[in-house]
Amino acid sequence: MNLRAQLKLSTLLAAGFACGLPALAQAEELSVVYRESPYVSAVMEAAKAEFEAEHPGDTIELNAISSSARDYYTKVSLMNQSASTAPDIIYEDGFQITADAAAGYLEPLDERLSGWDEWGQFSQIAVQNGKSFVDGKVYGIPLGTDTQAIWYNKDLLEKAGVGADWQPKTWQDILDAAAKVKENLPGVDPINIYVTKAGNEASTMRGLMNLISGTPGGLSATLFDPETQKWIVGSKGFRDALAFLKTAYDNGYLVSDTDLQDSSFQNVLVEQRVPEGKVAMFIDGNWIWARWIEGGTAPWAAWNETLGMAKIPTQNGQGNGFTSMSGGWTIAMSPNTEDKDLAFDFMTTVANFENSLTYAIRAGSIGVRKDVIADETYLETNPTAGFFSSLVEVTNFRPALEIYPQVSSLIQETMEAVTVGGDSVEDAAGRFDRQLTRLAGSSNVEKAN
Amino acid sequence: MAQGASGTGQGPAAVLMRIVPLAPATLMIVAFFLVPIIWAIYTSMTNLGLSGYAARNPSFIGFENYYYLFTDPRTWAALGRTAVFVGLSVAGQNIVGFCIAYVRQMATPAIQSLASVIVITAWVVPEVVAGFLWYTFLRGDESGMNQIFDIFGFAHQQWLLTAPLAAVIVINIWRGCAFSMLVYSAALQDVSSEVLEAAEIDGAGRMQSIFGVILPIIRPVIAINVVLTTLNTLGVFGIIWITTAGGPGTRSETLPLLMYNQAYDFGLIGYGSSIAVLLLGFGVIASLIYVRLFKVGEARNG
Numbered sequence: 001m002n003l004r005a006q007l008k009l010s011t012l013l014a015a016g017f018a019c020g021l022p023a024l025a026q027a028e029e030l031s032v033v034y035r036e037s038p039y040v041s042a043v044m045e046a047a048k049a050e051f052e053a054e055h056p057g058d059t060i061e062l063n064a065i066s067s068s069a070r071d072y073y074t075k076v077s078l079m080n081q082s083a084s085t086a087p088d089i090i091y092e093d094g095f096q097i098t099a100d101a102a103a104g105y106l107e108p109l110d111e112r113l114s115g116w117d118e119w120g121q122f123s124q125i126a127v128q129n130g131k132s133f134v135d136g137k138v139y140g141i142p143l144g145t146d147t148q149a150i151w152y153n154k155d156l157l158e159k160a161g162v163g164a165d166w167q168p169k170t171w172q173d174i175l176d177a178a179a180k181v182k183e184n185l186p187g188v189d190p191i192n193i194y195v196t197k198a199g200n201e202a203s204t205m206r207g208l209m210n211l212i213s214g215t216p217g218g219l220s221a222t223l224f225d226p227e228t229q230k231w232i233v234g235s236k237g238f239r240d241a242l243a244f245l246k247t248a249y250d251n252g253y254l255v256s257d258t259d260l261q262d263s264s265f266q267n268v269l270v271e272q273r274v275p276e277g278k279v280a281m282f283i284d285g286n287w288i289w290a291r292w293i294e295g296g297t298a299p300w301a302a303w304n305e306t307l308g309m310a311k312i313p314t315q316n317g318q319g320n321g322f323t324s325m326s327g328g329w330t331i332a333m334s335p336n337t338e339d340k341d342l343a344f345d346f347m348t349t350v351a352n353f354e355n356s357l358t359y360a361i362r363a364g365s366i367g368v369r370k371d372v373i374a375d376e377t378y379l380e381t382n383p384t385a386g387f388f389s390s391l392v393e394v395t396n397f398r399p400a401l402e403i404y405p406q407v408s409s410l411i412q413e414t415m416e417a418v419t420v421g422g423d424s425v426e427d428a429a430g431r432f433d434r435q436l437t438r439l440a441g442s443s444n445v446e447k448a449n
Numbered sequence: 450m451a452q453g454a455s456g457t458g459q460g461p462a463a464v465l466m467r468i469v470p471l472a473p474a475t476l477m478i479v480a481f482f483l484v485p486i487i488w489a490i491y492t493s494m495t496n497l498g499l500s501g502y503a504a505r506n507p508s509f510i511g512f513e514n515y516y517y518l519f520t521d522p523r524t525w526a527a528l529g530r531t532a533v534f535v536g537l538s539v540a541g542q543n544i545v546g547f548c549i550a551y552v553r554q555m556a557t558p559a560i561q562s563l564a565s566v567i568v569i570t571a572w573v574v575p576e577v578v579a580g581f582l583w584y585t586f587l588r589g590d591e592s593g594m595n596q597i598f599d600i601f602g603f604a605h606q607q608w609l610l611t612a613p614l615a616a617v618i619v620i621n622i623w624r625g626c627a628f629s630m631l632v633y634s635a636a637l638q639d640v641s642s643e644v645l646e647a648a649e650i651d652g653a654g655r656m657q658s659i660f661g662v663i664l665p666i667i668r669p670v671i672a673i674n675v676v677l678t679t680l681n682t683l684g685v686f687g688i689i690w691i692t693t694a695g696g697p698g699t700r701s702e703t704l705p706l707l708m709y710n711q712a713y714d715f716g717l718i719g720y721g722s723s724i725a726v727l728l729l730g731f732g733v734i735a736s737l738i739y740v741r742l743f744k745v746g747e748a749r750n751g
Contacts, residue, residue, distance in 0.1 A: 197696065257610045258589045261697070402502065406715045413698075413714075420610065421698015428698070431523055438517055439715055 027057035028339050030346055033076060034091030036066040039362035040329075043143075044091075046358065047350040060346060063087065080105040080334065088337040089346060092140050094129035094330050098400045101132040101139045107335040108137040112344045118352065118369075123392050126368035130330045133226055133399050140330025141351045144365030147324040147391035148206055148285045150174070150191075150310045156280040157308075160184045167310045169317045171211070171244050174281075178253035181280045189273070190253040192282035195245055196416040197409075198263040204408040205325050205398060206283050208415055211241035213396040214314035214323035221448060223407075224399035231407070231440045233433035235448035240315060242418045242425045249419035255279070257420055271298035274307075283312065286388035290364050309387050311394075324395040328365065360385075366392060406439050486729065493723035499716030507719065514723035523699065524707070524724075531683070531703040534618055538682045539675055541622035546629020546674075551659070553630070554637050565630075572627030580691030583620045584609070587692070613693040613701035620688055625681065629674055636670040637663070669745065676739040683731055704728050 032048075034040050041064060048060040065072050073096055079085045080100070092100065100106050109130075113119045122142065130140035154164040160181040168174045178190035194203040212222040215237025220226060222237040232238075248254055255273075259265050270291055273279045275298065292300040311322035331350050337343045349355065353371050360367040361381050366389050367373040373389040398404065410432060417428040437445050493514055497507035518524050553564045571579065586593040587609050595605045608616045640663055648658045664671070686705040689695060695702035695710060702710070704724060712721025 197694070256590075257607060257697075261610070403716075409714045413710075416696060417698030419697075421696060421700055423698050431699075434517075434521060434523075435715065438717065438720065 027059070028342055029059045029061055030088045030337070030339075030343055031061045031063055032089040032091075032346070033063045033065060033079065033087035035069065035072040036064040037363075039359060040064075040091060042362060043350060043355045043359050047346065047352075047355055051346050051349045054349075055342070055345070058342065069093065077105075083336040086334045086336045088334055088343050090332045090334065092330050092332040094140060094142065094145075094328050095398065095400045097130060097139050097330065097332070098133045099402055100332075101137070102134055102402070105334065106139040107333040107337070107340065108135075108139055109141070109333065109344070109347075110138050112341075113138060113141070116348055118348065121353075121369040121371050123368050123370065125395055126326070126328070126392055128397050129326065129328050130332075133224070133401055134229065136226065140332040141347055142328055142330045142368045143351060143356060143359050144363055145326045145328035145368050145392060145395070146285050146287055146366055147326050147388045147395050148210055148283060148312065149324065149388065149391065150281050150283050150312055151274075151288065152281040152308050152310060153274070153277060153279070153306060154308045155306060156181065156185060156188055156277060160280065164308065166308065168313045169321070170313050171214075171315050173313065175244075175247060175251075175253070177281065178248065179251070182251070182253060185280070187278070189255045189279045190281065191248065192255050192269055192273075192279050193245065193248065194260075194266075194283075195249065195254065195419045196260045197412045198261050198265070200263070200412065201408060202266060203415055204411045205327075206285070207245070208241055208411050209325045209396070209398065210283060210312050210323060211244060211315075212237050213325060214312065214319075215240055216315070216318060217449075218319075218323075219396050219399065224401070225446070226399070228446060230444055230446040231436055232448050233436055233445050237315070237448075238432070239425055239429050242414065242429055245415060246418045246425055254419070260420055267297075275300045275303070277306075286366060286384055287364055289384055304383055309384065311391060320394045322391070322394045324391040326366075326392070326395040326397055328368070368392070403439055407436065410435050410439065489722050489725050489729070492719055493726050495719045496717075497719040497722075499713065499718055504716075504718075510719070514720045517720065518723050518727065523702075526699065527702050527704050527707040530614060530701065533614065534621070534685070534703050535679060535682045537618045538621045538625065538685075539678045541618065542625040542629045542678050542682075543671070543675060545622060545626040547633045549626065549630045550633035550637055551663075553634065565634075568627045568630050571624055574624075576624075576687035577691060579624050580620070580688040583616075583623075583688075584692045587616060609693055610697055613697065617689045617692055617701055620692060621682065621685055624688065625678060628681070629678060632670060632674045632677075633667070636667040640666050669742065672742045672745075673739065676735055676742060679735045680732060680739070683728065683735065 032044060034044055044062055044064075048062060051060055052058065065075055067075065073093065076087070076090060076092075077100075079087055080103075086105070090106075092106070097106065101108075126142050126145050127138060129145060130138050130142050132139055150168070152166060154166075157166050157177065158164040160177075161184060162177045162180050166177065168177065174191070181188055181190040194207040196203060199207065209219070209223075212235075213219050215222055217237060220232075222232055222235040222241075224231050254260065255265070255269075259268070262268070269279065269282060270284070270288055274282065275292070289303060291297045292303040294301075312324060314321060314323055331347050333340065333343050333347060351369075353369065356367060356369050356372050357375055357378060359365065360372050360378055364382060366385070367375075367378060372378055373385070373392075379385055414428050414432040417423040417431070418425055421428075494509060494511055495507040496503050496510050496513075498504045549564065549568060553561050556564065574582075587607075589595075589607070590605055598605060644662060644666070645658060648662045653661060684705060685703075686709065689701060689703060689706055690709070693701040695706035705728065708721050708724035708728065711717045711724060
């Protein structure tokens with residue numbers, strides 16, 4: 001059949017199809033905006049095909065933006081400023097949900113979600129990443145998440161007398177292990193925790209928050225209380241975490257001052273120091289192994305045998321015993337969408353089992369659906385998936401309010417002051433409290449209990 | 450006073466003729482100096498932010514920023530560091546500048562020019578470049594300085610981390626002494642050789658002739674140079690920002706660094722402005738002293 005005949009046939013078929021279904025609702029077009037990457041595109045295209053097959057006549061217009069995460073956020077914010085350019089469906093970083101919901105760019109989903117039979121599959125903890133910290137409503141359906149742990153070199157811990165199968169139960173256990181490494185393995189840095197301004201957001205999230213989320217009361221007793229909507233000053237947990245970091249620094253358990261002040265150290269650590277066996281323990285995310293696989297930025301075949309993972313313990317082993325910090329992307333809807341039920345249909349297609357599985361496997365992220373994290377293909381393709389998925393039940397999310405970037409900067413400054421800066425915990429924490437009060441306004445802070 | 454071609458008539462045209470030439474200068478001062486200052490003072494009384502709600506809807510809060518400013522120990526710590534930084538920098542720049550100028554004038558003309566070129570190079574190199582050169586020279590175990598120390602068998606030092614304030618003071622003296630050298634070279638040429646010879650005949654040694662003859666003669670120049678270098682040093686930002694960024698922690702945070710940190714790291718533009726106004730106050734005081742000393746000098750010379 002030549003091309004012309006083919007065209008003629010399809011036109012005829014389409015015409016006949018349209019005439020045969022007079023009751024068909026007016027065809028709708030939904031625009032979807034997302035940040036271009038192989039795994040997001042794969043999921044979106046699969047969802048589009050599936051959705052269009054189920055809703056004949058309606059179309060999905062995919063708008064892939066190829067840019068850095070920060071530029072992507074700026075571009076979507078600009079599109080959202082006018083109802084005529086606002087996309088119907090947005091691939092949204094969970095970290096931006098609070099700010100965007102407050103700005104009126106997102107539609108709350110709670111009612112529709114309660115009618116979705118698959119909603120029960122989603123981990124209630126991971127769902128927090130799609131919620132606004134201000135009103136507690138769900139604005140985004142989570143697609144994947146990430147968690148953090150203490151990666152450690154089994155050989156080094158074995159030689160240091162800690163043992164190759166290591167799981168600290170308290171902060172003190174971490175310090176004890178570091179002390180043994182320091183004593184028995186000269187030339188090896190016991191543990192890496194990001195504690196300076198050079199570490200940027202990694203210092204805030206992977207350094208301090210993994211600690212304060214493990215103090216009694218967690219983040220809501222040490223940083224921001226979602227109940228009262230107030231930032232916390234004068235918290236003991238916050239001071240204890242700083243004291244932990246100060247102890248680690250003062251005893252020489254952390255990497256050198258020069259490394260701590262080097263903004264490119266995050267790459268040096270993962271791509272050189274760890275494979276060279278120069279660092280015994282380091283607190284980092286589940287995604288880090290992707291650098292060592294073939295085709296990664298620093299292939300290292302032995303990583304899976306050499307490294308072990310330990311959960312980050314709470315301060316004294318209280319509560320669930322362990323903690324972690326998470327982020328991750330979601331799928332959200334604009335309030336300007338004309339047919340919200342239809343848009344919601346597309347969102348549930350994106351977040352269904354198959355697509356969530358594709359996303360988790362190809363993005364190397366942690367699944368947020370119970371059926372995904374139990375899936376065999378998922379567990380087989382990612383050797384760390386089982387371990388890191390188990391952390392979702394104890395994880396926490398950053399209070400991403402409007403002033404969060406400044407609070408994060410303040411936290412980094414405070415951590416740097418008690419370590420490299422040599423300040424006392426009380427001085428640095430007092431400065432933190434005063435500065436936080438000024439940033440948030442005195443009516444938006446409260447004293448810790 | 451110059452008598453223009455238009456004469457000294459009293460008519461409006463004559464007045465206009467006097468005002469017009471002044472207008473561009475006055476306008477420049479108002480537009481680029483007075484307005485920004487008034488704006489900064491106004492901003493310092495608002496809660497203007499860099500982004501978010503307080504950026505779109507700043508409100509007038511009176512002297513709240515100043516209340517915070519003067520009750521925060523961090524401000525006083527930064528103020529103390531600024532005093533140490535300015536005091537030692539000014540003393541260092543003047544002493545080193547004078548010494549170079551004094552030694553230089555005894556050398557042959559060829560050596561004199563060579564010395565000038567070397568010292569002035571440090572001064573004309575842009576602040577960021579100078580800062581970065583020092584940063585690479587001092588930073589880390591493999592730094593240029595530590596490699597030199599290796600030759601002599603000295604222990605490695607990380608002064609940007611262990612003595613950050615001292616390090617930035619040394620860097621600032623290094624960079625600023627050229628200016629003082631130029632000023633003192635000119636002043637030394639004005640000291641007549643007869644006076645120095647007379648002192649020598651009277652049996653004055655070198656030190657005695659410096660402290661008893663030269664320094665008293667060039668005293669007005671010293672006074673003015675001290676004020677000028679103070680004004681210059683008060684606003685030093687680039688060198689500190691590049692070498693230590695005010696850190697580690699806040700250990701080399703002077704007022705300009707604190708201002709930047711508050712205005713841009715924390716987005717508190719209003720609060721940052723109040724620190725700018727404080728700095729401006731110190732600048733005004735130094736300027737007033739300068740103007741006064743200048744008048745004294747003029748009266749003496751004239």
